[in-house]
Amino acid sequence: MKILEPGQIYSRQKDINSVYGGSPQGGIVIPKESPYIFLFTRERRNLKDSAGFTDGDTFIYTGADQRGNVVMSGSNLAICDHQSNNRRILLFEVFSRDESKFLGECRYSKHVLTQHPDMQGNLRDTVDFHLKFIGKYDLEDSPPSCVALLRRAFSDELAKRIALDPDYLDQIEWRELEYVLQLTLEGIGFDSKITSAGKDGGKDIVLKCIFGEKQYTYFVEVKHWRSKKKVERSHLSNFLEVIIKEEVDGGLFLSSSGYSEQSISLLTEIERSTFRLGEKEKIFSLCKRYTKSRQGVMYPEGGIIDLLYEGTI
Structure with a gap:
């Protein structure tokens, strides 16, 4: 039985992409081969792609697109619709090019409009997803009923x-x-x-x-x-x-x-x-x-x- 343990380090290529599919790059990965959404977040630098924790069980993840105003389509819409589409969200913190720490399974709670600077430092409209942690995730668990x-x-x-x-x-x-x-x-x-x-x-x-x-x-x-x-x-x-x-x-x-x-x-x-x-x-x-x-x-x-x-x- 394959289990992802929160706090453990996993190889993105070996443990995730080669097993469950999806792109080896990008912050939001939606494999065609498996019913998951993999989210990868990193420390804030000049580009704020993640806001982090608000309390013990909530994580704020900023939507895709690094330039221009964010729109609710593609991978962003997939986060909102993950339950109705029978997909489960797994959140990772990026440590290096290939290594990421598993933070836990999340469910979409809500999204709010906000602003973050783009790669040139200009403010742009973005969407922050509020994700509620569920806990340890068993990849062979049954999906939502x-x-x-x-x-x-x-x-x-x-x-x-x-x-x-x-x-x-x-x-x-x-x-x-x-x-x-x-x-x-x-x-x-x-x-x-x-x-x-x-x-x-x-x-x-x-x-x-x-x-x-x-x-x-x-x-x-x-x-x-x-x-x-x-x-x-x-x-x-x-x-x-x-x-x-x-x-x-x-x-x-x-x-x-x-x-x-x-x-x-x-x-x-x-x-x-x-x-x-x-x-x-x-x-x-x-x-x-x-x-x-x-x-x-x-x-x-x-x-x-x-x-x-x-x-x-």
Whole structure:
């Protein structure tokens, strides 16, 4: 059984290229012969090709292209899509022309727009990928489950259809919409996780992001009823209790069928400052933002908090 051990030095030619294929050069290597993406990073010199660690389990890797503005295509897009394409990311630190230290397996978390100097020292638009470490990687481990990959691809397709026609929401079940929203919020830059059905503790999606040196956490509650029932006051009060109890930074309540007049008119100042309300149009807007991010439109890291509350009550 072939195992890559984090911290061990490997020959790029002997241990990687000759076994798994791919180019012996370049920072992003995507072999046709095997389902991996090999990322190679080196110490910063005049060209900043990697930003390094932000905390214990996150690594920031700057996208390909050393000249001009980076575009979300080719190998850069492959990093974003590695899970849906059934590829796994393996990160190495370059020590010499042929030797690299294996840092670990990563998964794509998000990407943000930033600027780095090019080879001539001129600032250019680049994309920083936030990669979450998974741990020791066994090359004979099973890939992500077929169900997870199919669900992600299905959610991606549903998001695209909603972005074209918001009435497509009428054909989607409530749990499917939760997965769609989890994916769309991840796509605009949040670390986004869906909670277990029936045991969500009053929130359906948990969002996290880092702005400056602080980590922010937001809860998202989703109501999508075929009956077109409007959300009542009690649902909003319960959501406020969950946010306050768990001491998070805010929340977003989404209802595809809207809210009763009383639930909105009786909103307190505390509620208005703690969470926002979104309707069908907000869900449509998030799906549109997501499809644009897939096309290479990127948002500054601090801007995603504004995007979360954009177009809400």
